[in-house]
Amino acid sequence: MIADLIEAIAKILFVFGVNMGFFAPILGWVERKQSAVMQDRVGANRADIFGFTLIGLLHPLSDTIKLITKEDFIPAGANKLFHTLAPFISLTPALITFAVVPFGGQYEIFGRRINLVVADLDVGILFVFAFASLATYGTVLAGWSSNNNWSFLGGLRAAAQMLSYEVAMGLSIIGIIMVYGSLKLTEIGAMQTDFFKWGIFLQPIGFILFLTCAIAENKRAPFDIPEAETEIVAGYFTEYSSMKFIMFWMGEFLEMVTISGIITTLFLGAWHLPFISDERLLSLFGFAGPNGSIIMLMMANIATFFGKIIFMIWFQMTIRWTLPRFRYDQIMKLGWKIMLPISLINIFITGLVVLLK
Amino acid sequence: MSYKSNYIVGSIPLDKLKPKKVRKNIELTLWERLYIPEIVRGMYITTRHFIINMIGFVFPPEGKKRKIFTVYYPEEKLTIHVAYRGRPVLVQREDGKEKCVACGLCERICPALAISIVGGERENKERYPVTYTLDMSRCVYCGLCEEVCPHEAIVMSDEYIGLAEYDRKNMIYPKEKLLVPVARLKNRIEYVREIYGKANYMD
Numbered sequence: 183m184i185a186d187l188i189e190a191i192a193k194i195l196f197v198f199g200v201n202m203g204f205f206a207p208i209l210g211w212v213e214r215k216q217s218a219v220m221q222d223r224v225g226a227n228r229a230d231i232f233g234f235t236l237i238g239l240l241h242p243l244s245d246t247i248k249l250i251t252k253e254d255f256i257p258a259g260a261n262k263l264f265h266t267l268a269p270f271i272s273l274t275p276a277l278i279t280f281a282v283v284p285f286g287g288q289y290e291i292f293g294r295r296i297n298l299v300v301a302d303l304d305v306g307i308l309f310v311f312a313f314a315s316l317a318t319y320g321t322v323l324a325g326w327s328s329n330n331n332w333s334f335l336g337g338l339r340a341a342a343q344m345l346s347y348e349v350a351m352g353l354s355i356i357g358i359i360m361v362y363g364s365l366k367l368t369e370i371g372a373m374q375t376d377f378f379k380w381g382i383f384l385q386p387i388g389f390i391l392f393l394t395c396a397i398a399e400n401k402r403a404p405f406d407i408p409e410a411e412t413e414i415v416a417g418y419f420t421e422y423s424s425m426k427f428i429m430f431w432m433g434e435f436l437e438m439v440t441i442s443g444i445i446t447t448l449f450l451g452a453w454h455l456p457f458i459s460d461e462r463l464l465s466l467f468g469f470a471g472p473n474g475s476i477i478m479l480m481m482a483n484i485a486t487f488f489g490k491i492i493f494m495i496w497f498q499m500t501i502r503w504t505l506p507r508f509r510y511d512q513i514m515k516l517g518w519k520i521m522l523p524i525s526l527i528n529i530f531i532t533g534l535v536v537l538l539k
Numbered sequence: 540m541s542y543k544s545n546y547i548v549g550s551i552p553l554d555k556l557k558p559k560k561v562r563k564n565i566e567l568t569l570w571e572r573l574y575i576p577e578i579v580r581g582m583y584i585t586t587r588h589f590i591i592n593m594i595g596f597v598f599p600p601e602g603k604k605r606k607i608f609t610v611y612y613p614e615e616k617l618t619i620h621v622a623y624r625g626r627p628v629l630v631q632r633e634d635g636k637e638k639c640v641a642c643g644l645c646e647r648i649c650p651a652l653a654i655s656i657v658g659g660e661r662e663n664k665e666r667y668p669v670t671y672t673l674d675m676s677r678c679v680y681c682g683l684c685e686e687v688c689p690h691e692a693i694v695m696s697d698e699y700i701g702l703a704e705y706d707r708k709n710m711i712y713p714k715e716k717l718l719v720p721v722a723r724l725k726n727r728i729e730y731v732r733e734i735y736g737k738a739n740y741m742d
Contacts, residue, residue: 216589219588219589219607220585220586220588220589221588222608223609227611504581504582505581
């Protein structure tokens with residue numbers, strides 16, 4: 183009983199710590215630095231402590247100090263309750279969704295079975311979609327409660343865009359559910375042991391569709407019309423300052439991490455290394471004794487999983503700094519006229535193949 | 540000549556800068572309307588830049604700190620070309636006296652009316668400026684004073700740091716602040732002779 187509790191708390195702390203302690207602060211730096219390197223610039227490198235700049239790694243720290251000490255401003259005529267609530271609503275889903283993403287397999291250490299996922303739900307992937315659609319509320323409430331035309335327009339755009347892409351996103355994942363025959367993310371992850379059984383090889387179209395829809399859900403370029411700087415100032419968070427402002431940013435970055443985690447679990451072989459099976463790794467670690475080797479295997483799997491997540495984050499950043507923003511009508515056209523039919527066709531073909539096999 | 544150097548634009552040598560063909564018709568082909576291949580092409584370009592620059596940061600090319608051309612300004616400074624027009628200075632002869640003869644041509648030509656001179660005479664009948672005031676808040680760095688000077692007494696130096704002030708009064712430079720020994724201005728004087736053709740009538 184107490185051991186279960188300790189295990190659960192340890193897993194929650196690990197996931198929370200990695201997300202809030204590592205990814206949330208560092209991704210701001212990664213975005214600035216990566217875009218700079220891609221565009222032949224140098225990027226943030228000025229903040230220093232006693233002359234040590236650490237290639238700009240101190241910028242997140244100085245940004246945080248600056249934002250905490252800034253005035254928390256609520257505009258006149260704004261709905262105070264919803265204006266305060268909106269950033270929390272947009273940050274929480276990104277964190278909660280990670281609860282069902284498995285960051286490792288199942289291991290037996292000292293006679294105890296450890297399942298490396300915070301909540302091993304039977305409806306795993308549905309839970310993800312349920313909470314992903316909750317994030318829409320944060321955005322819409324922020325846009326509506328600010329009493330600002332730009333924010334309102336941003337909120338409207340966000341609502342239209344996120345609802346449109348929710349449909350295609352839900353349908354794009356049906357193919358992979360049909361192939362693996364499970365909604366449980368842990369089971370889907372466990373089935374991808376062989377390199378050529380990874381979701382990306384069984385469902386290449388599903389992968390592209392899901393990635394596109396996920397980026398659209400996350401409101402990042404090329405789908406960033408809700409916050410289009412050149413058109414509507416900053417969109418739905420125009421009227422936000424101080425920590426509430428950075429909560430939107432943290433929500434965006436953590437959503438990116440969560441999307442990477444789900445894509446890794448569904449399409450990129452979860453915690454498995456390509457061409458090297460877990461048994462082979464276990465025999466490699468054989469020198470550390472039965473329990474030690476399993477612990478080392480667990481570490482290797484977690485490292486593999488987060489390595490893939492970091493790769494996917496890099497990939498999304500590259501897309502974000504490569505493609506220009508879509509126009510509003512282009513986004514709607516892409517969502518309803520292209521993504522939706524393609525995902526339906528994908529489901530049909532996948533069904534045929536599964537049936538005939 | 541010391542002032543001649545092979546200048547390059549960015550990191551591309553001049554002979555490799557060729558005008559690119561511009562596609563005028565904006566009608567998209569079928570291949571482009573598929574969109575995915577074009578995305579892949581764009582991402583190939585950005586990723587190539589990313590990887591090349593990352594390698595340039597970790598293993599910098601010979602004699603440089605990185606591949607990216609950006610200058611980290613306060614720590615690193617560009618070597619100023621001799622044609623650069625910094626703040627105007629008065630040339631100080633080897634014997635410590637100013638070269639200026641207070642003819643007033645620079646005062647006349649200055650488009651911003653920044654120069655004011657009061658002339659005088661030494662015991663050996665040599666003319667010199669009793670006061671030579673340059674209002675740096677008015678100076679536009681055009682270099683006309685240097686061009687018009689018949690005696691190579693005022694030239695543009697390569698100084699550009701520390702010219703900004705909080706008080707306008709500090710920007711009025713007296714003669715003492717303007718004098719610079721001739722040894723430090725040799726390159727510029729040589730260059731001025733070259734471009735303004737003064738070599739014909741100077742000693």
